[in-house]
Amino acid sequence: MSQLKSVQEKLRLVRVLRLLKKTYTYEELSKITGLPITVLNRYVRGKVLPSAERTKELLSLLLPYINIEEEVRKRIKFDEYGFFDNMPVLSDTSLMSLIAEEVAGRYMDKNVDKVLTAATDGIALGVHVARELNVDVVYAKKKKEVGVEKFYEVSYVPSASGSVTTLYLPQWALKKGENVLIVDDVIRSGETQRALLEMCRQAGAKPVGMFFLISVGDVIERLREEYSIPVESLIRLE
Numbered sequence: 001m002s003q004l005k006s007v008q009e010k011l012r013l014v015r016v017l018r019l020l021k022k023t024y025t026y027e028e029l030s031k032i033t034g035l036p037i038t039v040l041n042r043y044v045r046g047k048v049l050p051s052a053e054r055t056k057e058l059l060s061l062l063l064p065y066i067n068i069e070e071e072v073r074k075r076i077k078f079d080e081y082g083f084f085d086n087m088p089v090l091s092d093t094s095l096m097s098l099i100a101e102e103v104a105g106r107y108m109d110k111n112v113d114k115v116l117t118a119a120t121d122g123i124a125l126g127v128h129v130a131r132e133l134n135v136d137v138v139y140a141k142k143k144k145e146v147g148v149e150k151f152y153e154v155s156y157v158p159s160a161s162g163s164v165t166t167l168y169l170p171q172w173a174l175k176k177g178e179n180v181l182i183v184d185d186v187i188r189s190g191e192t193q194r195a196l197l198e199m200c201r202q203a204g205a206k207p208v209g210m211f212f213l214i215s216v217g218d219v220i221e222r223l224r225e226e227y228s229i230p231v232e233s234l235i236r237l238e
């Protein structure tokens with residue numbers, strides 16, 4: 001294994017431990033791994049990194065205790081209007097890294113050149129996934145930033161809003177022929193995602209897949225049929 005890969009595996013273990021620490025006590029983790037609490041605590045705090053061999057062993061013992069779908073579900077709390085706060089998911093960098101590993105695994109063979117998302121809440125997932133795929137991330141915004149010469153721009157009417165929203169992306173950010181993975185935290189009506197697909201069309205870039213943390217209803221099936229590309233979400237809400 002290369003030095004880099006070995007370090008990446010060790011950091012992955014630290015993320016797994018940090019995530020499990022939110023649910024399990026050190027005593028419980030010590031029972032699962034057979035390691036003293038002091039040793040686990042040093043790994044969690046990054047004071048010491050385990051050997052490559054121990055990393056492998058610990059990952060195989062600990063990964064079965066992580067269900068990323070479940071981790072996302074339990075962080076989603078609905079308010080009285082049926083909306084949910086995404087921040088408990090998007091802010092958890094250990095969880096987001098593990099989700100991004102999963103997404104990167106699914107799209108590894110698609111030769112992704114760029115990850116595209118929409119500001120604001122898509123950015124966290126976009127950055128994590130792009131870093132995992134070793135590519136750049138670009139995001140469309142709801143306003144025109146100064147200092148940008150030319151934009152791709154797409155207007156649409158978000159379902160319940162009754163007013164026009166426009167998304168803007170600097171033209172240099174997407175190039176003809178690039179393979180694009182579109183990601184976002186939530187897909188509900190699919191209007192935002194259609195706007196991103198339209199930007200790819202304007203640029204002559206090729207959408208090769210779409211991934212969402214949370215989809216509401218059957219919108220991903222409709223997009224999959226319409227665009228004949230993989231469209232997936234980690235969890236689906238009705």
Ligand SMILES: O=P(O)(O)OC[C@H]1O[C@H](OP(=O)(O)OP(=O)(O)O)[C@H](O)[C@@H]1O
Pocket residue numbers: 118119120121122158159184185186187188189190191192193
């Ligand atoms: O499938 P849709 O019905 O288009 O909804 C999904 C979009 O809604 C949310 O963004 P929002 O427009 O609320 O902007 P924000 O990220 O700045 O909160 C979310 O981050 C998606 O981009």
Ligand SMILES: Nc1ncnc2[nH]cnc12
Pocket residue numbers: 082083084085086186187188
């Ligand atoms: N935070 C949110 N809660 C529920 N539905 C949404 N659709 C887009 N963002 C959402």
